[in-house]
Amino acid sequence: xxxxxxxxxxxxxxxxxxxxxxxxxxxxxxxxxxxxxxxxxxxxxxxxxxxxxxxxxxxxxxxxxxxxxxxxxxxxxxxxxxxxxxxxxxxxxxxxxxxxxxxxxxxxxxxxxxxxxxxxxxxxxxxxxxxxxxxxxxxxxxxxxxxxxxxxxxxxxxxxxxxxxxxxxxxxxxxxxxxxxxxxxxxxxxxxxxxxxxxxxxxxxxxxxxxxxxxxxxxxxxxxxxxxxxxxxxxxxxxxxxxxxxxxxxxxxxxxxxxxxxxxxxxxxxxxxxxxxxxxxxxxxxxxxxxxxxxxxxxxxxxxxxxxxxxxxxxxxxxxxxxxxxxxxxxxxxxxxxxxxxxxxxxxxxxxxxxxxxxxxxxxxxxxxxxxxxxxxxxxxxxxxxxxxxxxxxxxxxxxxxxxxxxxxxxxxxxxxxxxxxxxxxxxxxxxxxxxxxxxxxxxxxxxxxxxxxxxxxxxxxxxxxxxxxxxxxxxxxxxxxxxxxxxxxxxxxxxxxxxxxxxxxxxxxxxxxxxxxxxxxxxxxxxxxxxxxxxxxxxxxxxxxxxxxxxxxxxxxxxxxxxxxxxxxxxxxxxxxxxxxxxxxxxxxxxxxxxxxxxxxxxx
Amino acid sequence: xxxxxxxxxxxxxxxxxxxxxxxxxxxxxxxxxxxxxxxxxxxxxxxxxxxxxxxxxxxxxxxxxxxxxxxxxxxxxxxxxxxxxxxxxxxxxxxxxx
Numbered sequence: 058x059x060x061x062x063x064x065x066x067x068x069x070x071x072x073x074x075x076x077x078x079x080x081x082x083x084x085x086x087x088x089x090x091x092x093x094x095x096x097x098x099x100x101x102x103x104x105x106x107x108x109x110x111x112x113x114x115x116x117x118x119x120x121x122x123x124x125x126x127x128x129x130x131x132x133x134x135x136x137x138x139x140x141x142x143x144x145x146x147x148x149x150x151x152x153x154x155x156x157x158x159x160x161x162x163x164x165x166x167x168x169x170x171x172x173x174x175x176x177x178x179x180x181x182x183x184x185x186x187x188x189x190x191x192x193x194x195x196x197x198x199x200x201x202x203x204x205x206x207x208x209x210x211x212x213x214x215x216x217x218x219x220x221x222x223x224x225x226x227x228x229x230x231x232x233x234x235x236x237x238x239x240x241x242x243x244x245x246x247x248x249x250x251x252x253x254x255x256x257x258x259x260x261x262x263x264x265x266x267x268x269x270x271x272x273x274x275x276x277x278x279x280x281x282x283x284x285x286x287x288x289x290x291x292x293x294x295x296x297x298x299x300x301x302x303x304x305x306x307x308x309x310x311x312x313x314x315x316x317x318x319x320x321x322x323x324x325x326x327x328x329x330x331x332x333x334x335x336x337x338x339x340x341x342x343x344x345x346x347x348x349x350x351x352x353x354x355x356x357x358x359x360x361x362x363x364x365x366x367x368x369x370x371x372x373x374x375x376x377x378x379x380x381x382x383x384x385x386x387x388x389x390x391x392x393x394x395x396x397x398x399x400x401x402x403x404x405x406x407x408x409x410x411x412x413x414x415x416x417x418x419x420x421x422x423x424x425x426x427x428x429x430x431x432x433x434x435x436x437x438x439x440x441x442x443x444x445x446x447x448x449x450x451x452x453x454x455x456x457x458x459x460x461x462x463x464x465x466x467x468x469x470x471x472x473x474x475x476x477x478x479x480x481x482x483x484x485x486x487x488x489x490x491x492x493x494x495x496x497x498x499x500x501x502x503x504x505x506x507x508x509x510x511x512x513x514x515x516x517x518x519x520x521x522x523x524x525x526x527x528x529x530x531x532x533x534x535x536x537x538x539x540x541x542x543x544x545x546x547x548x549x550x551x552x553x554x555x556x557x558x559x560x561x562x563x564x565x566x567x568x569x570x571x572x573x574x575x576x577x578x579x580x581x582x583x584x585x586x587x588x589x590x591x592x593x594x595x596x597x598x599x600x601x602x603x604x605x606x607x608x609x610x611x612x613x614x615x616x617x618x619x620x621x622x623x624x625x626x627x628x629x630x631x632x633x634x635x636x637x638x639x640x641x642x643x644x645x646x647x648x649x650x651x652x653x654x655x656x657x658x659x660x661x662x
Numbered sequence: 663x664x665x666x667x668x669x670x671x672x673x674x675x676x677x678x679x680x681x682x683x684x685x686x687x688x689x690x691x692x693x694x695x696x697x698x699x700x701x702x703x704x705x706x707x708x709x710x711x712x713x714x715x716x717x718x719x720x721x722x723x724x725x726x727x728x729x730x731x732x733x734x735x736x737x738x739x740x741x742x743x744x745x746x747x748x749x750x751x752x753x754x755x756x757x758x759x760x
Contacts, residue, residue, distance in 0.1 A: 643752075644685065651682035658675055 064109045074102040095177040096160040103153035113146045140194035155395045158511035163300035165507035183209035195255040206310045207234045214297040226293035233290040237280015243273035261323045271331035282314030282368045285342040295357040299402030308391035315371045319380040339372025340466035347476035352582040386449035389523045393437040396515035400431040407501040419493035428489045430516040435481045437519045448523030454548040459537040478555025486563045673701035688750040692736035699729040
């Protein structure tokens with residue numbers, strides 16, 4: 058049986074299945090969408106996409122589909138080509154599994170929304186754009202998917218567009234993503250002019266790649282994956298509904314930047330400067346986000362900063378020249394992060410819209426399924442041995458500790474790992490354990506299977522995904538096999554330290570003393586003063602610069618002083634000066650005559 | 663500078679300064695112009711002799727012709743203005759009707 062043909066056909070069938078809820082309503086009036094049909098479509102697509110992944114695991118066959126070619130310029134061809142390699146074949150089922158669970162959850166979460174079908178259509182469009190991005194073989198198709206996910210993110214964050222904060226958050230997301238897009242276009246332009254191709258399989262260079270296109274790629278990843286410098290949009294994106302946060306801003310869209318770096322990894326691997334930049338940028342992002350998460354009180358913001366911190370960790374892995382490990386972390390992270398968001402959504406709806414963890418407590422007895430899955434997710438996030446997060450995170454920390462690299466990056470990452478444990482335990486303790494701090498009358502109900510089955514499904518994934526992926530996929534680079542015992546246990550030790558600190562600090566909440574405002578707590582609570590500094594300074598300087606150029610430079614100086622009016626005024630001054638000489642007296646004229654004679658007299662010497 | 667050159671230069675310069683500074687009588691202007699012309703004539707006449715270029719000996723004759731015309735014009739203007747204003751004092755030359 059022709060396995061390759063089956064693989065290609067099934068992948069295209071997956072994409073076609075996802076397109077049917079978009080196309081069918083246009084064909085006939087009877088074929089309207091409902092949330093259930095869209096959920097079932099995604100479930101079918103997931104089941105179909107399992108087969109190509111199994112074929113890949115069984116036979117190791119990868120393929121490249123090349124459809125129609127856009128011959129715009131004669132010697133630069135832009136084919137629509139899809140690459141079915143390890144990354145896309147593994148990520149398709151994972152993304153579809155997570156999306157199916159989230160869509161099923163959203164049928165309960167958004168049930169009271171009048172435009173629920175439009176919401177589901179938007180989520181489906183986002184999913185299609187994301188899968189195009191994943192399967193793309195050249196940067197052009199990837200850019201189409203890139204822009205698609207950016208637009209859908211904007212539309213979905215501002216879903217409740219009557220709320221001013223949602224609109225500003227969506228605008229922030231679009232602007233920061235745009236700044237990153239400039240980097241991607243820079244890289245594409247450089248590649249088109251020097252390598253005459255945008256195809257991923259042709260992106261190798263025997264010598265060291267110039268740093269400029271790699272800087273463009275890193276800028277694109279910084280924008281899309283919320284690394285430090287272009288990060289404020291990710292916590293602000295929590296203004297969108299929880300299914301949006303779960304799908305876009307935890308599992309799929311924000312990993313697009315990291316995925317781009319994984320795809321163009323052959324270019325990056327030869328340039329040590331770019332790798333070190335990735336390393337340090339990722340280390341800084343992960344520590345900064347973990348620091349900000351320590352003092353957050355909104356449950357969704359804590360999970361958002363946790364996502365940002367894990368994205369920094371993925372960037373660190375790219376900087377270590379280990380793209381497959383970064384992909385492994387993307388895959389395992391998708392499961393437990395989506396589950397954490399769904400649990401938080403269930404808690405928020407049960408408490409009638411309460412998102413502040415200081416007003417939650419003791420929910421373990423009242424929402425048993427949700428809180429147990431929350432605990433599983435948090436343990437997986439911290440890298441508890443043999444849950445999903447352990448296989449990727451522990452390997453990353455081990456590789457970090459045994460590599461020849463910047464000590465600063467290593468220290469920052471280890472500190473961020475312990476901070477991860479601190480804020481995770483803080484969230485768990487304040488939400489689930491201890492005394493109850495919720496108002497007495499709440500619509501608390503998690504008996505709906507639309508809530509429990511996605512969460513438990515994702516919990517199963519969080520426990521087993523790491524194990525399954527690592528047992529079926531061979532690593533391309535040998536992981537470090539031998540290291541001293543303390544180095545091997547580093548991740549575990551810093552996590553346990555973090556847990557101990559968090560448990561000690563959580564006892565402070567029962568002592569009823571106001572927390573003192575220290576410099577560190579103010580820094581953490583105001584997100585590093587980054588938002589007001591950049592948002593106000595950059596906009597005022599750009600607008601002031603624009604005013605200077607448009608009115609002061611062009612209108613006032615070039616037109617008035619130097620240009621036409623300046624010419625007129627200098628001529629006027631000169632003629633005013635000269636008219637004093639035109640007195641009409643012959644004495645003046647003859648004296649000019651005498652003056653010229655005297656000049657002749659003196660000039661002959 | 664030779665004595666010849668000195669005499670030309672000094673005659674010309676003194677005459678032109680006299681043209682500029684003697685503003686009492688109108689007749690002093692044509693007089694100074696004549697002496698300027700005279701110095702230029704002598705200079706133009708001596709120059710082909712010095713450089714031994716006989717073809718330039720025509721030049722003073724041309725100059726003299728035009729200078730004579732100009733002197734005649736100046737004298738006519740002098741006579742006409744003396745007829746109407748009574749004298750050639752320059753401070754009388756205004757258009758006062760009374």
